[in-house]
Amino acid sequence: IISLGIEGTAEKTGVGIVDSQGNILSSVGKQLIPPAGGIHPREASEHHAYWIPVLVKEALEKAKIGLKDLDLVAFSQGPGLGPALRTTATAARALSLSLEIPIVGVNHCLGHVEIGRLTTGAEDPVSLYVSGGNTQVIAFAEGRYRVFGETLDIALGNCLDQFSREVGLGHPGGPKVEKLSRESSNYIQLPYTVKGMDLSFSGLLTAALRKREKGASLEDLSYSLQETAFGMLVEVTERALAHTQKKEVMLCGGVAVNERLRDMVSQMSKEHYADFFIPPGEYCGDNGAMIAWMGQLVYEDRGGQKLKDTKVIQRYRTDQVDVPWMESSKK
Ligand code: ATP
Ligand code: FE2
Incomplete structure (x- = not known):
């Protein structure tokens, strides 16, 4: 199955497409450069709102597939900035509803670890x-x-x-x-x-x-x-x-x-x-591919989420998530 992942916990918007074997079909992103001072949550969310549709299109083109080829949509459910997370979740829900495909919210921190294992071969x-x-x-x-x-x-x-x-x-x-x-x-x-x-x-x-x-x-x-x-x-x-x-x-x-x-x-x-x-550098920082890949792992284990369970979790802890795929990979 083919999964599209949307990353938007902070100032970077990312969209990636990954298949269930772990092939990264595309991963594109856009960084918000704050004019002065730090990141403002509202600006981050506006940045995501503008760029997600653009990046979804770009990711599909790079992967040489169309919207109808997507089987799953994943998004970063937390931890992160509230407004940024909510915009990202809204985009993911819209895709899930309009394409009639399952949705999974995933933990951003685990995304970093899992894309690292996928791209480096670390076990x-x-x-x-x-x-x-x-x-x-x-x-x-x-x-x-x-x-x-x-x-x-x-x-x-x-x-x-x-x-x-x-x-x-x-x-x-x-x-x-x-x-x-x-x-x-x-x-x-x-x-x-x-x-x-x-x-x-x-x-x-x-x-x-x-x-x-x-x-x-x-x-x-x-x-x-x-x-x-x-x-x-x-x-x-x-x-x-x-x-x-x-x-x-x-x-x-x-x-x-x-x-x-x-x-x-x-x-x-x-x-x-x-x-x-x-x-590799592009998978060290925040990226959409890590969310798409986490989506595959979570979906295989427990299927899609009900929409009411897709509320963002600002303080989503790393140790809050069962990772059965690690147990099975060790056998
Ligand atoms: P997260 O949502 O995981 O907290 P993020 O929004 O901070 O991620 P990342 O792309 O993972 O985004 O990391 C950006 C950080 O990496 C910035 O704080 C930046 O200063 C730091 N960084 C980038 N390049 C270097 C470098 N060469 N040396 C040290 N830090 C760096
Ligand atoms: Fe990150």
């Missing part, structure tokens, strides 16, 4: 999912994906984005910080905050901004921000790996394109004799 990894809105260390245990560690406040990508905006480098901050960090190897002390298995980035952000006010260079601060934040992530991922005794590590989410982070996580994996995986 049962400890996943480090780092993006603008999420920072989680995820691994499969007892029927579900469990969160072994996560941020207690802001996501790492958000920390980099806010730093970049405040010092006048613009949005998104991750790539800007990465570029500048290459110009320095002078470490400025910044707060390293790991609490148990959880992480905190807001103190790090504040401290970096304060040092900037006192005259520290952007190169030194970018370098130091990365070293500190990535060190924290590696520590928690390493402990999850040791605890679960898994043999694979996967890095995903928009921040996963960062070369320094890749090196650090790869090095740690090597020290533990674990294989290291990163999905």
Whole structure:
């Protein structure tokens, strides 16, 4: 069967088409670039409302199929920004009703992990999912994906984005910080905050901004921000790996394109004799294909949803979803 997935948890609109064997027939997207300041939920939803129909058409053309060839529509049900999620869900319901095909709402975070497994061949990894809105260390245990560690406040990508905006480098901050960090190897002390298995980035952000006010260079601060934040992530991922005794590590989410982070996580994996995986760039960040693929997995397990069950779930937790396909793939 052929599934169309719509992603719209935050500022990126994505539409992908995937068949039940896991062939990605197309995946197209459009990013909202906020003029100034952060993302406004209403602007994100207007962006989705405008782009979803355009991208659906484009995805079908790229896949060389028509609307009538679709058997299933999937959408990101959460976690995310309320207005953005509601627009995405509305589009998915409209497609489901007009085409008379089943609908499934899926968990966005699991989408990242599953598209990662699909595109890299990783079987049962400890996943480090780092993006603008999420920072989680995820691994499969007892029927579900469990969160072994996560941020207690802001996501790492958000920390980099806010730093970049405040010092006048613009949005998104991750790539800007990465570029500048290459110009320095002078470490400025910044707060390293790991609490148990959880992480905190807001103190790090504040401290970096304060040092900037006192005259520290952007190169030194970018370098130091990365070293500190990535060190924290590696520590928690390493402990999850040791605890679960898994043999694979996967890095995903928009921040996963960062070369320094890749090196650090790869090095740690090597020290533990674990294989290291990163999905291709277009499937690291938010994309429609991951939602279409999650749709296939969920639909095969429990069929379509009733419309009343397609309400968005703003705080949809990673460990709220049964993942029977992981159990069966291990047998
Ligand atoms: P989510 O809904 O999963 O939270 P998102 O809306 O943040 O996702 P993504 O595409 O997954 O979207 O991630 C975007 C984030 O990735 C931004 O915070 C951006 O700064 C960060 N990023 C992009 N490139 C780099 C890079 N080279 N280094 C570090 N961070 C990066
Ligand atoms: Fe995401």
